[in-house]
Amino acid sequence: MTEPISVEIVRTPNREQVATVVSDLLRESVPSRLSAGDPTLWGPDAESEAAIRLSWTTLHETSRPLVARIAALRAELLDAGVDRVVLAGMGGSSLAPEVITGTAGVPLVVLDTTDPGQVADALAGDLDRTVLVVSSKSGGTVETDSHRRIFEKAFADAGIDARSRIVVVTDPGSPLAAQAEEAGYRAVFPADPNVGGRYSALTAFGLVPSGLAGADIGRLLDEAAAVAPLVAADSPDNPAVVLAAQFVVAHAHGAEKIVFADTGSGIKGFGDWVEQLIAESTGKHGTGLLPVVVEGPGAPGFVDARSDATTVAIGPATGSSSIAVEGPLGAQFLVWEYATALAGRGLGINPFDQPDVEAAKKAARSLLDAPASTPAAPAFVDGPIEAYPSEGWLPGDVKTVAEALKALVAAAPDHGYLSVQAYLDRIDDASFALVRPELARRAHLQTTFGWGPRFLHSTGQYHKGGHRNGVFLQLTGASESTVDVPDRPYDLGTLQLAQALGDGQVLAGHGRPVLRLHLTDRVAGLAQLVEAIQEDGS
CATH class of the missing domain: 3.40.50.10490 (Glucose-6-phosphate isomerase like protein; domain 1)
Structure with a gap:
């Protein structure tokens, strides 16, 4: 059995308006239509993009075959004395693995920087024990391409066959996939191309580096699977509907910022992941919800939040929070993805593009x-x-x-x-x-x-x-x-x-x-x- 997830509304200004938004979403069967992959939910301008971006709703099922393959590769690497995992990836390619491994308590070196000192420190680690995971939908991300080039040379300079130490996660048919095949890299994991980066926590982008580092990715999928029927239900108990309605109504009244504090969730760095999800999904066309990640429930921005902010506790409710969300990481991923997509509908924007x-x-x-x-x-x-x-x-x-x-x-x-x-x-x-x-x-x-x-x-x-x-x-x-x-x-x-x-x-x-x-x-x-x-x- 996995732990349940709960959304507690500590304070509900504009209660009647929130109830109206909830009622509208349910009357139009929006949660179940989202679960079924309906691309029309965000209007005709967003339909073409949404049509190729909704596979994240079923990843708790479709990503299952990855678990055994990742476990087999991890065993091969460990047998060869390779137990240090370095991840080269940006945005959705790095934020989810960092949360997953941090929460699991397993080491992962994350390179999502161009700072020469930070990269030099990663190079100074034991290359004899290192595998580099290169994660990019296309391979054209300048930071990730630079890291691949730098590590490939470092392996060669150390007398290590770089081909045996580089694992690639990318979209099928991408330039990076072709490059990896030509170079003969150790493994290539194709990710679901119909999932955008910030919704990709349960794709190969999230699971490969996390699983190679030793996280229990099967349990993560179990946690998501347990909450999937709940977030797909046209029910007032749907936690994603409750969250989305709160945010849409608060935004309409000028609360355009969401302040996040961890109040004892046991999840490490979740704010950084949800920050990207919400900001990149909603911040466009002069509107949106700005996440503000603070150091804790007593931090400035949380305890002194004004009327232009909603305070969210990741973990138990506090006296300062407006909303509290508790539950295991896999469930949190899915609840917040659904809530963000539903909030995008309420804000009148396409939650799957990033035009700026x-x-x-x-x-x-x-x-x-x-x-x-x-x-x-x-x-x-x-x-x-x-x-x-x-x-x-x-x-x-x-x-x-x-x-x-x-x-x-x-x-x-x-x-x-x-x-x-x-x-x-x-x-x-x-x-x-x-x-x-x-x-x-x-x-x-x-x-x-x-x-x-x-x-x-x-x-x-x-x-x-x-x-x-x-x-x-x-x-x-x-x-x-x-x-x-x-x-x-x-x-x-x-x-x-x-x-x-x-x-x-x-x-x-x-x-x-x-x-x-x-x-x-x-x-x-x-x-x-x-x-x-x-x-x-x-």
Whole structure:
């Protein structure tokens, strides 16, 4: 028997309107039609996309054959002394495996970064014991392609046959699948092509790296299978319907942000996974739901949430939460996927496209192809921090980081938010995440934190396509390491900076204020940044 899942509504403003939305969804049999793969649920403009994106509703059944194949490959690798799994993947290819393995307590090295220090640390691990899982629907993702090239060379330099140490997860017939076949890589796992990345937790993208690392993926599918009849039911007890109705009505009343805190769920990092699911699915055409993942139930943004936010506990309800969702991980995956798709219908958007994600990629590629001959000069230098604001919003007399932060916060409109985007090493520089609660506490804005470039495959869609009320703090830093990308005219440090600059250009082009703080010394820069945040009025 698997554990049940429950959705507890702690507070229900606008109760009658919520009941009306629930009634409408049930009267039109939306849950059961979604379960049956009906692509017409989101209107004619979304129908062609939805028609090739709904196979996630049956993955608890269709992914079963993967379990035995993954177990067999894991046994082969262990017999050969290979027990260290490194995953190269971005967005949906990395977020679900990280949650699955973290919750299971099994090790997985996740590479969803272009920070040269973080990649160098992964390379410094025992390559004799390492298998690289390359996960990408097409293989064209620049970060993942760079990781594959770097590790392939590292294996060869160490005298290891790279072909025996690379496993590929990709869509059938993709360029990466052809490349893997030509190269003779150890294994190729075809994923279901009719599932988008953020809905792919129970496809090969989620299961292969997790299973190779030692997670019980069969149990995960059991947990999803147990809740599948419930989320497909045209019933007021359907937890996905309850969640979707709450979010749609709250959004209609100005609560466009969903603040997540883990209150003892036992699930590690679930907020990062659900953040991508909701932000990328709903943040478009000037609307959407912005997830704000906080450090715990007592964190700023959760305990002091205003009327523009709904607070969700992942785990037991707290006095601060509006909604609490409890249940095992496999069930949580399916409930939130259904709820997000249903909320998309209520918001009048297509929950399966991501029209603004490509813009930042194009801008970064342009900067790599035609780098500036003369680097831009900072607006000012404050100790180990150089400041680069986007044009037009920062007063010319600002000369300190504290003053610039104060001006950035002041540039946010009513019900706006602050997004902190750290293009740094999320392992060695993990303490930079502490700036989120410090800024939120003083700015009195809902404040998100994302590691670059991985957030570009997650909340990056919302920042450009959602409500136009964000202000953006980019953090970049000098690196002591350099890692060349084989057969490419750039190294990882160059790529990382191009990604930050490219996204900043796109955000500024949408009229968003952007402040990039470049740390010429990461340790001293963090200390100075925290001091600036803590200054009165910052």
